[in-house]
Amino acid sequence: MGKTVADVLVERLIDWGVEVIFGLPGDGVNGIFEALRTRQERIKFIQVRHEEAAALAAVGYAKYTNRLGVCVATSGPGGIHLLNGLYDAKCDGQPVLAITGHTFHDLIGTHYQQDVDLDKLFIDVAAYNERVMGPAHVENALDEAIKTALSRRAVAHITIPKDIQDWTCSDAERSSANVPNHSGDLYAPAYGLPHAELLQQAADVINQGERVVILAGRGCLDARAEVLQLAERIGGIVVKPLLGKAVVGDESPYTTGGIGLLGTAPSQEAMKDCDTLVMLGTSFPYLEFYPKPDHAKTVQVDIDSARIGLRHPVDVGLVGDCRDVLSALLPLIKRNEDRSFLETAQENMKDWNELLHIRGTRMDMPMKPQVVAYELNKLLDHNAIVSADSGTIATWAARYIQVRDGMQFSLSGNLATMANGLPYSIGAAVAYTDRQVVCIVGDGGFTMLMGELATLVKYNLPVKVIIYKNNVLGMIKWEQIVFEGNPQFGVELQPIDFALYARACGAAGFTLEDPADAPRVLRDALEYDGPAVVQAVVDPNEPPLPGNVTIKQAVKFAEALVRGQKDRWQIIKSVAEDKIREVI
Numbered sequence: 001m002g003k004t005v006a007d008v009l010v011e012r013l014i015d016w017g018v019e020v021i022f023g024l025p026g027d028g029v030n031g032i033f034e035a036l037r038t039r040q041e042r043i044k045f046i047q048v049r050h051e052e053a054a055a056l057a058a059v060g061y062a063k064y065t066n067r068l069g070v071c072v073a074t075s076g077p078g079g080i081h082l083l084n085g086l087y088d089a090k091c092d093g094q095p096v097l098a099i100t101g102h103t104f105h106d107l108i109g110t111h112y113q114q115d116v117d118l119d120k121l122f123i124d125v126a127a128y129n130e131r132v133m134g135p136a137h138v139e140n141a142l143d144e145a146i147k148t149a150l151s152r153r154a155v156a157h158i159t160i161p162k163d164i165q166d167w168t169c170s171d172a173e174r175s176s177a178n179v180p181n182h183s184g185d186l187y188a189p190a191y192g193l194p195h196a197e198l199l200q201q202a203a204d205v206i207n208q209g210e211r212v213v214i215l216a217g218r219g220c221l222d223a224r225a226e227v228l229q230l231a232e233r234i235g236g237i238v239v240k241p242l243l244g245k246a247v248v249g250d251e252s253p254y255t256t257g258g259i260g261l262l263g264t265a266p267s268q269e270a271m272k273d274c275d276t277l278v279m280l281g282t283s284f285p286y287l288e289f290y291p292k293p294d295h296a297k298t299v300q301v302d303i304d305s306a307r308i309g310l311r312h313p314v315d316v317g318l319v320g321d322c323r324d325v326l327s328a329l330l331p332l333i334k335r336n337e338d339r340s341f342l343e344t345a346q347e348n349m350k351d352w353n354e355l356l357h358i359r360g361t362r363m364d365m366p367m368k369p370q371v372v373a374y375e376l377n378k379l380l381d382h383n384a385i386v387s388a389d390s391g392t393i394a395t396w397a398a399r400y401i402q403v404r405d406g407m408q409f410s411l412s413g414n415l416a417t418m419a420n421g422l423p424y425s426i427g428a429a430v431a432y433t434d435r436q437v438v439c440i441v442g443d444g445g446f447t448m449l450m451g452e453l454a455t456l457v458k459y460n461l462p463v464k465v466i467i468y469k470n471n472v473l474g475m476i477k478w479e480q481i482v483f484e485g486n487p488q489f490g491v492e493l494q495p496i497d498f499a500l501y502a503r504a505c506g507a508a509g510f511t512l513e514d515p516a517d518a519p520r521v522l523r524d525a526l527e528y529d530g531p532a533v534v535q536a537v538v539d540p541n542e543p544p545l546p547g548n549v550t551i552k553q554a555v556k557f558a559e560a561l562v563r564g565q566k567d568r569w570q571i572i573k574s575v576a577e578d579k580i581r582e583v584i
């Protein structure tokens, strides 16, 4: 018997260097699973408990390896479940290939079972999106899908009717136009350099700047040395949108850390006071944190020319890979002897770090959430891979986890979906068997995909899951109070004993309630040989306030308290104590 469509598909994936596929089987993809089964020595299948986790694991894999992430799901509901994770890939520009099944080719459009046109459903999320029509089509379509995902850093999707998966190549009625083997499995990355003239214009803007902020995003994760050289040369300050957290180590004297609601006060100050902004590989979305449009000259580097000028007016736009462009730009950059802008930022950072230290070492009960991140940070390996979920935990992770040398950090940036943390860690742990993999998640986000703990156990992925248990959708609670001036509503969570749940799944389960125990419990968990969960019971009344609170936010805050916010005296006590500790 000749090769089936599914055989050709899987062999071509192997040719492309794909080593792992995340997914869950179903009758719409049985043909593909048979092809995976018979090639399991050459391509690994990781079974998840929910297809959303497969897509998110593929995103995590892509983010941490810089390679294509691949996921597979059955026709109808399986494919639909992928969607949120695929949007995460789209929003954060990650190359992810989704492979799905469809119903029998000759029953499509007849209300047959699982007759969902996933190619139509995925029209917005996928940059490449095709239905495979037969044996002579699969290779060409797959090659295009992969090249599109890689070159456009986007989602690609192919769907194959279930019966077509089993068609053999010998059945193929190849069209006369379709020359066999005409399609190549080579991806040629090609980002040219901007013209010398443009580079000089950009250098002139930067050389004239007296107070330069370098906003370094995910596009320069592989350009740490170049970014630091630029900062050193011009006495500039590196400000990091969260997806760019690992661009420069947090201990570097050239960075004030994050920006935005989750960021630091010194970054906000630097953005406000700069006269020149150098944007590198970032589309950081929160416009209110940029310098006012006419306050700073701006140079922007991005691989996508459509992104130039997206967030801030630009004086010079340079299209290309950040590392290459910076390497070409650096010889044109003069040293700035005036270090006062940088020195002010460094002074501000001393105060900020002192504040973090004060808040991170509080011994109050219930335990302050900052304590967990503060202690965890001290215990992480130099090359740990840390993923955060969406929620107040993202604030604690952003501020307290200090990225060092070989560490990687990510979260769902532009989609900001909940539940990404654990699947990202699955992607990381599958890719790197010798690195510490940790996720920092809230009790709300974790419960959305908590079945994935069984995935960790099944494949013995020694991920450490740190769950902040505050029994509330904390982020939304604080948004309701601080941004809306409304008392909280619809945010309380039914408490779950996550340590018990972890043990039920076959993982280790730890409970951390007393801040004095934090170093010991976290160390025990990190040293545990296998997957482990720490449920850290934290104070739900500790607000993740922005680095600088605006008057409007303070007024809204007061309004919500007056209008009957639950536990308002506890909240007032927490906030007042924080303030008192800052001044004494």
Ligand SMILES: Cc1ncc(C[n+]2csc(CCOP(=O)(O)OP(=O)(O)O)c2C)c(N)n1
Residues within 6 Å of the ligand: 389, 390, 391, 392, 393, 394, 416, 417, 418, 441, 442, 443, 444, 445, 446, 468, 470, 472, 473, 474, 475, 476
């Ligand atoms: C899928 C999804 N649903 C809803 C939201 C809105 N949202 C953002 S953060 C958050 C609360 C997260 O709660 P939890 O995981 O408990 O973390 P906490 O804020 O309490 O630290 C919600 C509901 C979202 N971002 N994604």
Ligand SMILES: [Mg+2]
Residues within 6 Å of the ligand: 391, 442, 443, 444, 468, 469, 470, 471, 472, 473, 474
């Ligand atoms: Mg919570």
